C-alpha cells in the first residue's frame with residue numbers, strides 16, 4: 295500500500311532520505327458494517343461507499359451507508375441500553391469501562407495513528423504525537439470524572455440527558471470521536487456517533503476497541519454515512535442531545551432542525567482565528583508558532599491561526615523569517631516522518647482551497663509559495679502566504695480550511711483588537727508579546743473562546759474549548775464539557 299517516495303527536497307537545498315512509517319502491522323478489513331447494539335450489522339439499503347487515501351487516491355476500504363432505518367435501529371439500541379443498563383450502573387463501574395477503552399486505545403496507538411494518516415492525509419507526526427495521545431487522554435480524563443460528578447456540580451441535582459447523537463468532521467477524526475464519546479459516557483448517557491464520510495476508519499477501529507472492552511451492547515453505536523445519515527440522527531425523536539462539530543452552514547441547518555424540540559444542542563463550527571505579534575515578542579518563537587498554527591494539519595483545524603496581525607515596526611522582519619521557514623517545510627507523503635504538511639483531506643477540499651487562492655490573487659493580494667516539489671498523485675497544496683491584504687478581502691474574512699495565511703499590519707493595541715474582532719467567527723486567538731499586562735488586556739477584549747499567549751494550538755483534556763458568534767456555542771473538554779451532557783435541576 296505504501297507509495298514509493300523519492301528523496302525529498304525543499305527550498306533550503308537540504309535533502310532527506312524518506313523515512314516511511316511501516317504499515318505492516320495494521321489490520322484493515324475490505325469492508326465495514328455498522329456497529330449497532332454491540333454487533334456488526336449490514337446496512338438495510340445494502341449500500342456501501344469507498345473511503346480513499348487522499349495521498350495516493352487508492353481505496354482503503356468499503357464502508358456501510360446508514361439510512362434512516364439503520365439510524366432508528368441505532369437510536370433504539372442506545373435508548374434500551376440507557377434505560378436498562380447504563381443509567382442503572384454504579385458510576386464507579388462506568389468509569390472502569392471508560393478507563394479500559396483508554397487503555398486499549400493506548401495499546402493500539404501505533405495502528406490508530408497509521409490508519410488516521412492513511413484515511414485523513416495528515417502527517418504521521420501529527421497523528422502519532424497529537425491526535426492519538428490526546429484522544430486517549432480524553433478517555434482517561436473523563437474516566438476520572440465518572441464517579442465524581444457530585445464534585446463537578448456541587449450542591450446541584452443532576453441527571454444524564456439520555457441518548458446523545460454525535461456528528462463529527464474529518465479534520466481530527468479519532469480525537470473528535472473521543473471529545474464526544476468520553477464525556478457523554480462519563481455523565482451516564484448512551485451514544486450514536488457518525489464519523490465524517492471521508493474519514494470513517496478510526497471511528498470503526500474505535501468500535502472494535504469498544505467491543506473488546508466489553509462495554510454493554512448499545513451504549514455506543516457507530517453509524518457511517520453522509521449528510522443524510524447525520525440528518526437522520528438530528529431529526530430522530532428519541533435523540534435527547536445533538537453534539538455537532540463541522541461547518542457553520544450545517545450547524546445552522548441543525549439548529550433549524552431542532553427548533554421547537556427539547557433536544558439540547560452543542561455546536562462547534564468554523565473559525566478565522568487571529569494570531570497577533572507585537573514588536574516586543576520573541577520573534578523566532580512567534581514565527582514557529584505561526585507556522586504551527588496554520589500549516590499544522592494542512593490548515594484543517596477549526597481554530598487555525600489563519601489571520602496574522604503583525605505590528606508595523608517588525609512586519610518586514612516577520613515576513614522575511616516566515617518565508618524562510620516556509621521554504622524549509624516538507625510537503626508530501628503523510629506516512630513519511632519528515633513530512634510537515636501531508637495531503638489535503640479530499641479532492642473537494644483541495645478545490646475549495648485553490649478557489650480561495652485564486653480569489654486572493656484576483657483581490658490583489660501578494661502571494662508567496664515555496665517552490666517545493668509535490669507528489670504526482672494525491673491532493674497536495676503548497677503552504678501559501680498572502681500579504682498586502684485588506685480587512686474586507688474575502689481571504690481575510692472567510693474560512694479557507696487549508697494551509698493559507700493572510701498577513702495584515704497594525705500600529706496600536708486598540709486597532710488590532712478592533713481588526714481581530716471584525717470577523718463573523720470567534721473560536722481562538724494567539725497573542726505574542728513579552729508583556730503580561732498586555733496579554734491580560736487582550737484576553738479580556740478579544741471575542742474568542744480560547745486565547746493562547748506565546749503559544750498556539752495547545753490542547754489539554756482539562757481545558758474547555760468552544761467559540762463565540764458563528765463559531766458555535768457550548769464547550770467541550772474539562773468540566774464544561776461534562777455540563778453539556780447533564781440536566782441540572
Ligand code: ADP
Pocket residue numbers: 461462463464488489490491519520521522523524525526528539540541542544545547548
Ligand atoms: P466539513 O466542511 O467540515 O466537512 P460538514 O459540516 O459538511 O463539515 O460535515 C461535518 C459532519 O456533518 C460530517 O459528518 C457530515 O457528514 C455531517 N453532515 C453534513 N450534512 C449534514 C446535515 N444536514 N445534518 C447532519 N449532519 C450533516
